[in-house]
Amino acid sequence: MKPSQLFQTALTPDDLHTFFHEVRQTSERLGEPLSDADATVQSMPDASPAKWHLAHTTWFFEAMVLKPYVPSYEPFDEDFNFLFNSYYETLGARQPRPRRGMITRPALSQILDYRKHVDDALDSLLRTGSDRRIAELVELGCHHEQQHQELLLTDLLHLFAQNPLHPAYRDPGPVDVETADLPPLSFTEFDGAIVEVGHGSVGFAYDSEGPRHRALVEPFRLANRLVTNAEWADFIDDGGYKKSLLWLSEGWAKVQAEGWSEPLYWEERFGQNWTTTLRGFQPLDPAAPVTHISYFEADAFATWSGKRLPTEIEWETAAQGIAIQGNFLDTHRLRPKPASPHLGGLQQMFGDVWEWTRSAFSPYPRFRAVEGAVGEYNGKFMSGQFVLRGGSCVTPPGHIRASYRNFFPGHARWQFSGLRLAEDA
Numbered sequence: 112m113k114p115s116q117l118f119q120t121a122l123t124p125d126d127l128h129t130f131f132h133e134v135r136q137t138s139e140r141l142g143e144p145l146s147d148a149d150a151t152v153q154s155m156p157d158a159s160p161a162k163w164h165l166a167h168t169t170w171f172f173e174a175m176v177l178k179p180y181v182p183s184y185e186p187f188d189e190d191f192n193f194l195f196n197s198y199y200e201t202l203g204a205r206q207p208r209p210r211r212g213m214i215t216r217p218a219l220s221q222i223l224d225y226r227k228h229v230d231d232a233l234d235s236l237l238r239t240g241s242d243r244r245i246a247e248l249v250e251l252g253c254h255h256e257q258q259h260q261e262l263l264l265t266d267l268l269h270l271f272a273q274n275p276l277h278p279a280y281r282d283p284g285p286v287d288v289e290t291a292d293l294p295p296l297s298f299t300e301f302d303g304a305i306v307e308v309g310h311g312s313v314g315f316a317y318d319s320e321g322p323r324h325r326a327l328v329e330p331f332r333l334a335n336r337l338v339t340n341a342e343w344a345d346f347i348d349d350g351g352y353k354k355s356l357l358w359l360s361e362g363w364a365k366v367q368a369e370g371w372s373e374p375l376y377w378e379e380r381f382g383q384n385w386t387t388t389l390r391g392f393q394p395l396d397p398a399a400p401v402t403h404i405s406y407f408e409a410d411a412f413a414t415w416s417g418k419r420l421p422t423e424i425e426w427e428t429a430a431q432g433i434a435i436q437g438n439f440l441d442t443h444r445l446r447p448k449p450a451s452p453h454l455g456g457l458q459q460m461f462g463d464v465w466e467w468t469r470s471a472f473s474p475y476p477r478f479r480a481v482e483g484a485v486g487e488y489n490g491k492f493m494s495g496q497f498v499l500r501g502g503s504c505v506t507p508p509g510h511i512r513a514s515y516r517n518f519f520p521g522h523a524r525w526q527f528s529g530l531r532l533a534e535d536a
């Protein structure tokens with residue numbers, strides 16, 4: 112097996128052209144409900160303004176494809192390289208991440224003009240037919256933009272949650288609190304084996320998903336569904352946030368320093384739990400999966416339950432062969448959804464909430480970052496973070512795979528992150 116043969120494309124030129132325009136239009140539709148102010152403010156150093164996401168994803172195509180491969184391309188504005196480079200050391204100096212919210216100008220309308228300028232240049236390039244390297248980079252740019260579509264929404268939710276009026280991004284009507292019975296928690300058993308994991312089939316994957324390789328798993332069991340808000344409330348009522356023995360040391364330090372006592376965005380109001388969502392302030396749905404919890408909270412809950420978090424290898428072993436269907440961005444629900452009482456087997460493996468695993472985000476055996484600036488995409492972040500699997504209710508459909516490795520630091524809470532329990536068999 113060749114090392115890091117990923118970032119490859121299996122799309123025909125026509126399909127790539129269509130994919131490119133679909134992705135670009137989706138981002139603009141996501142931005143439509145936003146005022147210039149909504150799109151400009153930055154609520155914390157980890158979250159970026161929507162305007163920055165719309166511009167940065169455009170810069171990516173300009174910096175990775177147009178400038179290196181199209182000699183006649185004229186940049187929209189040379190200063191944008193400083194404003195909208197995220198973290199690529201090989202592509203020059205940049206605006207510090209915590210100060211992205213200071214970019215009140217260019218206005219949102221100018222960013223949309225910038226998008227059109229780059230779209231037109233890419234459209235011409237894709238119409239003339241391009242070589243394989245360009246096609247790979249354009250497809251990478253599309254998947255990169257889909258990642259930012261999810262971040263745009265999670266960052267916006269964090270921003271709106273700071274507003275005492277709890278504005279809705281979209282569709283502020285109440286979402287029904289589901290009354291259906293949940294399937295009881297049960298566990299599917301998997302034999303111990305030498306398994307194969309990692310991306311090994313045709314089609315796009317990030318470099319960090321490969322190479323496909325063998326791994327040893329001991330016998331384990333995996334829960335049939337995600338942990339719910341009601342179960343999380345039991346953890347709180349039992350003093351879960353007050354018992355140091357449940358927590359990893361770094362997590363307990365966070366509980367004390369940040370005063371954590373419930374998931375991010377929970378708030379007691381009118382004698383019941385409410386939560387800020389992309390659809391505004393809504394009653395918490397007890398049957399829905401808990402979300403906006405850190406790795407440390409997920410781990411403490413699993414310990415309290417007498418269980419543990421799955422490893423990413425266990426999760427992928429279980430996910431291989433399961434159809435990639437679920438509550439993604441295209442359902443427009445914008446919130447995780449309860450499991451069905453009518454389905455057996457493993458539910459909610461894809462969509463709803465990203466599932467914390469106990470695995471550190473580290474290189475697979477024989478991994479090597481690809482050459483050039485795109486080699487900075489994933490490889491340099493392989494320290495101090497944990498892997499999450501399965502996608503969420505704001506992941507664009509088609510963006511997720513069984514081998515997909517998302518990653519965040521253990522204290523991160525603003526993503527749609529939840530958990531599924533596992534245990535040794």
Ligand SMILES: [Fe+2]
Pocket residue numbers: 167197255259
């Ligand atoms: Fe990016």
